[in-house]
Each structure stands twice: as structure tokens, then as C-alpha cells.
Amino acid sequence: MKKKPIIIGIETSCDDTGVSIIQDKNVLSNIIIPQKIHKKYGGVVPELASRLHDKNITKAVQKAIVSAKINKNQIDAISFTLGPGLIGSLLVGASFAKSFSMGLGIPLLTVNHIQAHILSHFIKNANINNSYPKFPFLGLVMSGGHTQIIEVNDFFKMKILGSTLDDSVGETLDKIAIILGFHYPGGPMIEFFSKNGNNEKFIFSKPIVNGLNFSFSGFKSDVLQFIKKKLKKNTFFVKQNLSDICASIQKITAEILLEKVQKAILKTDIFRIVLAGGVSANSEIRRIFISFAKKNKKYEIFIPKKKYTTDNGAMIAITGLLKYERNLFDSIHVSSYSKFKTF
Ligand code: KG4
Ligand code: ZN
Secondary structure (H helix, E strand, O other), X not given: OOOOOEXXXXXXXOOOEEEEEEEOOEEEEEEEEOOHHHHHHOOOOHHHHHXXXXXXXXXXXXXXXXXXXXXXXXXXXXXXXXXXXXXXHHHXXXXXXXXXXXXXXXXXXXXXXXXXXXXXXXXXOOEOOOOOOOOOEEXXXXXXXXXXXXXXXXXOEEXXXXXXXXXXXXXXXXXXXXXXXXXXXXXXXXXXXXXXXXXXXXXXXXXOOOXXXXXXXXXXXXXHHXXXXXXXXXXXHHHHHHHHHHHHHHHHHHHHHHHHHHHHHHHHOOOEEXXXXXXXXXXXXXXXXXXXHOOOOOXXXXXXXXXXXXXXXXXXXXXXXXXXXXXXOEOOOOOOOOOOOOO
């Protein structure tokens, strides 16, 4: 029997170096080398991020190969994130992947990071349903860099229905988290401290945005102003109300996301919803979408397992494999891009 292709995927769009090896939709290895240095700066420092990718990429690739129990000559193709993301970080992954492809004489496959978040659901057993979503579906990508509703008609036939007009949902949570006294990235900390909180104690304004676009900056300013005002009167306000503040922020964030998805369902008549991106790790957001889907038999919801929510090499490797199967190869002359382009 012919050997199934083995694909290595390289993810360096932001702060974590991710390398994964996939064969036949099975993850053979999935290595992430995180960059803790950004914690103290309240956000990712691009120059530090690219330097650390440069330092860690060879180690991550070696670890991925060893942990997959293969040797490098068995790899059939290399995929890497071309964009969007931090340009310096992307260039490290691109340079590595291009050299690897030339050195081993194997094809190169470029990956759009947003598309990869969605296509991570085609890794075997990647979501809590342990099944692949059928087309068409509505993808909701919620990450540190992007918030988008995408109509997905096929693996590489995707249409953006709505995007954020300002801050992404992850960025919003991370910025609010700073005033609450958390390190970057604050999203997981908000989730952690929301446990046992009263999610109706504080009401923050929801943005009014026509159509399927999002806006989070008004919500973010409302929360920040509210907390600053309260802190002026009582310096212990955050400390005394932390779990209620976190729970209330989380609930409104989840509602903003769900309301847009409901609108998208009405507009498209597509009832299958696929969540993706770092913020989809959030338990309250997962819970609200699951309970929404239970209301009507027509709805189907796909939620990624936690390890595939935040940036990882496996989502790049699976997208590479899907491109490999369709002969969608690229030349080494491709250029990395920082801003989102069309798919
Ligand atoms: O997808 P991702 O790893 O990177 C980008 O593509 O941007 O998403 C990172 C974002 C950060 O803003 C982080 O705070 C958020 O995902 N995040 C969470 C949780 N885990 C990660 N937000 C809320 N709750 C979580 N459990
Ligand atoms: Zn991402």
C-alpha cells in the first residue's frame, strides 16, 4: 500500500512557535514553544517575538520530528503560515520553510492563518463532536488578531460575511484584563476568575453595529471607564468584585458573538456553526453556543478541543495536507503579508 503523505506545519504568526507533523489527518506530533517574555509588557512585542521564533524554530522542528518517530526524509511537504500576523515573526517561519523545502527537495504549501483556524476541525477528532463538519457551514473565528464570520462552502471556498471594525474580541479581553491587574494574555485569566461570579451583577453596553460586522471598542471603553470610576471611589473595587466583573464581561462578550451568529444564520439559512480561534477556548462562550444549539434540532455546533483553539502547528499542517491533496503548491517566491487579505 502506498504510504500516506506526511506533512510538517510551521506556525509563527504571533508569539508561539508551533510545529506539527500530520499523516492521514492524524497528528503525529504537535510542539508549541511559548514565549513568556511578553507577559510583563501587556502584549506581544513584535521584535522580541521574531527573535525568539528565530531562536526556537530549529529546536521545535527537531522535537516535532523526534516525537513523531519519523526521520526528516520521510516528510513529503512543508506548510507554513504566510499571513496574516506579525511580519517579523512570519518571515522567520517563511525563511525556515523555504530553506527546508529546498534542502529536502519537497514541495512548499502556504497557509492563511484564519483559514487554518477553521480547517483545524478536519484534523481527526479535533472537536468535541469527534466528527468533521459538513459544508456549507458558518465559521466564527475569534482570536487575538481577528473576529470574523465566514461562510465556508468548501475547504478553500470561504467568504467573509462580517469582520470586526476595530479591536478583535481577544484583544478586547486582553486590554480589559490589564486594568484588572492580569498579565498578557488576559483572556484565560478572565475565564479563571469568573468562576462562581455573578454574571448579571454588572451590565455593560453592547455595540450596535448593522449587518454582520463586529465592533468591540465601545464595549471595551465602557468597561474601562466603569472600572476607573469605581477605583477612584474605592481602590479595592476590583479586588472585592473580581469574579463578578469577570463573569459579567464574559457573558456580554458571549452574547455579542452569539447575536451576530444568529443574524448570519437568518441571512444565509446555514444552520451549522463552527467555532475557532483562541477565544473559543472560553467555557462560557462554549456553554452559550451549546445551549443555543440545543434549542433547535436544525442547529449543529462544532467546538474545537482546547489544544486546537489557540495557535498551533497542527492547524497549519492539516491545511497543508488538504492543499497537498489538491495539488495547491506554492513557489519559494511567495511573500509573507501582515494584514488580512481575501482568501
Ligand atoms: O487564536 P489565538 O491563539 O491567536 C491569534 O490568532 O490571535 O488567540 C489568542 C487570543 C488571546 O487574545 C487570548 O487572550 C485569547 O485568545 N484566549 C482566551 C482564552 N484562551 C485564549 N480568551 C478567553 N478565554 C480563554 N480561555
Ligand atoms: Zn490564531
